[in-house]
Amino acid sequence: MVDFWSYYVPTKVIFGVGSVSQLKETVDVFGPDKILLVAGKQSMKKLGIIDKIVEDLKAYPVVILTGIGDSPKSEDVSKGVQLARKEECGLVLGIGGGSAIDLAKTIATLSQNSASVTECLSGKVGIANRGNPIIAIPTTAGTGSEVTQYASIIHEEKKISLNNDFLRPNVAILDPSLTATMPKFVTATTGLDALSQCIEAYWAKNHTPISDLIAVEGIKLIFENLLRTYEFPAEIEGRSNMLLASLFSGIAISVTKTTIVHSVSYPLTVHFNVPHGLACSLTLPLFVRYNSENDDGRILKMANCLGERTVEDFVLKIESLIQQLKLPNRLGEVGVKCEDIDLLVKEGFRSDRASNNPRVVTAETLRELLNSIS
Ligand SMILES: [Fe+2]
Numbered sequence: 105m106v107d108f109w110s111y112y113v114p115t116k117v118i119f120g121v122g123s124v125s126q127l128k129e130t131v132d133v134f135g136p137d138k139i140l141l142v143a144g145k146q147s148m149k150k151l152g153i154i155d156k157i158v159e160d161l162k163a164y165p166v167v168i169l170t171g172i173g174d175s176p177k178s179e180d181v182s183k184g185v186q187l188a189r190k191e192e193c194g195l196v197l198g199i200g201g202g203s204a205i206d207l208a209k210t211i212a213t214l215s216q217n218s219a220s221v222t223e224c225l226s227g228k229v230g231i232a233n234r235g236n237p238i239i240a241i242p243t244t245a246g247t248g249s250e251v252t253q254y255a256s257i258i259h260e261e262k263k264i265s266l267n268n269d270f271l272r273p274n275v276a277i278l279d280p281s282l283t284a285t286m287p288k289f290v291t292a293t294t295g296l297d298a299l300s301q302c303i304e305a306y307w308a309k310n311h312t313p314i315s316d317l318i319a320v321e322g323i324k325l326i327f328e329n330l331l332r333t334y335e336f337p338a339e340i341e342g343r344s345n346m347l348l349a350s351l352f353s354g355i356a357i358s359v360t361k362t363t364i365v366h367s368v369s370y371p372l373t374v375h376f377n378v379p380h381g382l383a384c385s386l387t388l389p390l391f392v393r394y395n396s397e398n399d400d401g402r403i404l405k406m407a408n409c410l411g412e413r414t415v416e417d418f419v420l421k422i423e424s425l426i427q428q429l430k431l432p433n434r435l436g437e438v439g440v441k442c443e444d445i446d447l448l449v450k451e452g453f454r455s456d457r458a459s460n461n462p463r464v465v466t467a468e469t470l471r472e473l474l475n476s477i478s
Pocket of ligand 1: 247297301366380
């Protein structure tokens with residue numbers, strides 16, 4: 105743990121079945137002239153969720169930006185910023201999975217800044233001003249983006265994570281009933297993203313007493329509920345617990361940042377189209393074993409908290425969950441060939457994430473570890 109620590113997760117959270125009914129009241133606090141609604145995929149329109157929200161917000165003009173696929177690109181942000189400025193939208197509402205919420209957060213912020221998205225992604229130009237208010241409504245249970253200061257954007261075939269306090273939503277409305285229509289595959293992969301985030305937050309060098317508590321509780325909730333929601337999608341108590349676990353994972357990484365598992369996941373998503381949570385779960389068991397060999401016994405302590413006797417029992421528990429969710433666990437199964445591992449190392453080894461890992465990881469050790477699951 106670092107010598108001193110802070111805790112700053114200022115997003116107001118409204119949680120519970122039916123809580124989306126609080127949206128109009130929540131918007132009224134900000135009183136915008138016009139709202140930009142950013143939604144991920146057409147499926148939400150088909151399910152009637154967008155129509156219902158527009159109806160609830162009939163007191164306000166609403167401009168809709170929808171149809172964005174997985175992982176927003178820098179061009180999507182630029183188009184959204186232009187639209188928000190042209191329409192003079194005073195509030196951005198993001199509804200969908202992590203990609204839609206990341207896009208909404210970035211549009212809301214950059215529409216009030218002179219820096220372009222590409223300048224911000226280059227890291228050479230900072231975000232100077234607070235943007236328009238952001239309300240986030242997740243419809244998946246995985247990224248926790250509704251409470252974080254991060255937004256992942258793809259630019260020139262690289263997935264880059266913006267990190268700025270102005271990206272934090274003002275309000276997050278978490279209504280488990282909105283997650284009940286998630287397809288099984290999305291339930292599984294987003295749930296594993298939350299699991300990776302909680303475990304990485306726990307072992308991160310930046311961990312704090314508060315993030316430890318939240319991360320361990322999130323891991324417990326995921327082991328108790330992910331398979332249940334996968335097998336019984338309409339069962340609302342399981343959905344509610346998974347949405348809570350996802351929220352916990354977002355709060356935890358908001359404090360600690362992620363580590364090597366997340367950084368290696370990025371090239372898997374960009375070059376091999378592996379969904380984010382699956383990309384994380386591919387290397388998660390590997391790094392639990394690797395990190396536990398030099399972590400002051402913290403991972404064993406976490407395993408014990410979860411009722412496991414040894415770290416190896418904990419790893420087997422993760423591997424069994426991945427198997428029961430019918431997901432692959434080797435790189436070859438997602439289209440990565442042995443000769444592609446160089447690319448994963450080149451783009452997946454990021455010094456900021458590696459230095460937050462409890463055990464030293466070099467590019468060479470990363471290559472060896474990836475080869476062991478090829
Ligand atoms: Fe993630």
